[in-house]
Amino acid sequence: MSEITYPREPVAEKAPDTAHHSHHQPHDNGHRPPWQKTGSTLGSIVAGGALAVYGVTRRSAGGAALATAGGILAFRGIRRASASSAVHVERSFTINRPVAEVFSFFRNFENLPRFMQHLKEVRVTGNRSSRWVAHAPLGFELEWEAEIVEEEQDRYLAWQSLPGTLIPNRGAVEFQPASQYHGGTEITVAMDYAPPAGRGGALFARLFGREPGLQIREDLRRLKQLLEAGEIATTEGQSHGRRSAFIRMVKAANEPSPRRGRPATEEQQRVVGVR
Amino acid sequence: MKAVCWFGKQDMRVEHVPDPRIINPRDCVVRITRSAICGSDLHLFNGYIPTMEQGDIVGHEFMGEVVEIGPEVKNLKVGDHVVVPFTICCGQCFFCKQGMWSACDNSNPNAWMVEAQYGHSSAALYGYSHLYGGYAGGQAQYARVPFADVGPIKIPEGMDPEKVLFLSDIFPTGYQAAEQCDIKPGQVVAIWGCGPVGQFAIRSAQLLGAERVIAIDRFPERLRLAQQAGAEVIDYSQTEDLVETLKAMTGGRGPDACIDAVGLEAHGHSADYYLDSAKQKLHLQMERANVLRQAIHACRKGGTVSVPGVYAGLIDKFPFGAAFGKGLTLRGGQTHMIRYLQPLLERVQRGDIDPSFLITHRVALDDVPEIYRTFLNKEDHCVKVVIDPWAQRAA
């Protein structure tokens, strides 16, 4: 299985205009991204500059936003997660569509919120730049600018947040034709998130449960459903008989959209730096 | 609308719930004209299938009239009469494209749960636990049908609903069970279980060229139905050593193929039956697998054991050594429904088979909770229950 690695330079120290955009090295094994051979191991991601407490805005109505993937699992995991370590997630899926189609769908980052549940919106602001808004717990939103740093058509794509982000992050995605028998595209996505220093760590811990990989796994599953079936399978909104009090409680706790819940307290606002 | 909801072990209730509506672009909504209770529903009723929630609408064998259509469904129109297969299939994933419909990648919103348990997920089912997708079922007046452009089969006008209703599950399931045996002309097929699935397996094995079918059960009315089809029958409750009996009936060879149309709630009187049921009661094991073990022991060398009966978890004392030693082929799984809908509809139209022979009970929705018990205990010669969701309760 392919492993995606990143450019050696720490994310946050890299000025946007010096990012090596399209430098090519001959690949020796066919379709490995050029930076894979020189890349640092994953996980050694950077905590990017000082804790930059902006890019966080408050939403009109609050609510715990995260628990996408693992449902109950993720919900439980959130509390136990340690705030001190960087988060690395990586996942592969096979999508029964041609590489070119999967690549171009992904390359338009404005499509990402259609299958990445924690994202509210991504606006493409230039050929390589984009502005991201993510749901955060307690009705907050996180905003950051990102930039594509590596790209080869129908092969791979890597992006990173620009300095000044509360939670520096970067992602890379690789596209490969699946086996001839199976057809379609093997897509591997890897993402790193660096924890903010200080008390922002609590927010970080709430964003990523004990198993942060669940989120990317379910995101990719939704991408697959969207591209193959044209829609994302759901039972939300269907009818049912009376639920027990216990089930109602669990469901409320897992509510994926941050529509409900309390507005942040003053203390919480201070911690994450609400504008 | 009215719907049958699961409320706990042996507790089904008829509830008033909101009418279903279109949620995704490839959905449609059907007004259900007939529905049925399946042996699989008994596993829910008895609490053997995990991840049921109070209030879940059950039922997966239904047909109806299309009353609402999502914008992406181009091949149906309001007013069409359709039978809905019990597996939900996207039609676009690798597995659907290969005809392995019940392995569909994209229909189960809770795929992660199944992956955790089985390594991979498979197609979602109607009304059959959150593990299998959590979709509302069809023992109701209306149902939402996802991927409606793929599953439902249109029924020509004027066809008797009772002749086509079982295309929703048990006819294709019995047929696949027999097809998986790869029957050669002149072969002998033994079938455990003369419930609805077994009955269709018997008739399908014959349609596919079996020379002899040996059917095994203990209920006289079910054995009689098997006999009427031309099967030789064995009442297992009166048989000391079933494996020896089967060998004796086949010149010592054993049946060329064996079908387990019983599944995880088998009854019996063998030592392994009592051991399995004790473990089941203690929740140490979910399955009573005595039929599967017997089938493996009885099957001739190089033969096939085909398993339409449902199993869900781990089985103790699984005689894999025997299966290996005899070089058996083991096949099973949820039915790849969509493969069979058109060919079997044609068989019904041609008069090769009239599936309505099975029906023993016709009830209204309000009768359903009670009739579950009757069906479970095989009382009142109950073989197959058909529900008319719009009928008034019998006085």
Ligand SMILES: NC(=O)c1ccc[n+]([C@@H]2O[C@H](COP(=O)([O-])OP(=O)(O)OC[C@H]3O[C@@H](n4cnc5c(N)ncnc54)[C@H](O)[C@@H]3O)[C@@H](O)[C@H]2O)c1
């Ligand atoms: N694979 C699929 O897609 C699929 C679809 C539908 C049903 N099923 C399964 O098929 C099985 C049968 O369904 P059904 O509707 O016919 O159920 P059913 O309960 O009406 O029939 C089961 C029959 O097995 C008999 N039986 C029990 N123990 C036996 C034994 N030791 N030896 C021989 N017979 C025995 C019972 O007497 C009964 O007649 C169930 O497990 C059901 O869940 C599977």
Ligand SMILES: [Zn+2]
């Ligand atoms: Zn069934």
Ligand SMILES: [Zn+2]
């Ligand atoms: Zn599919």
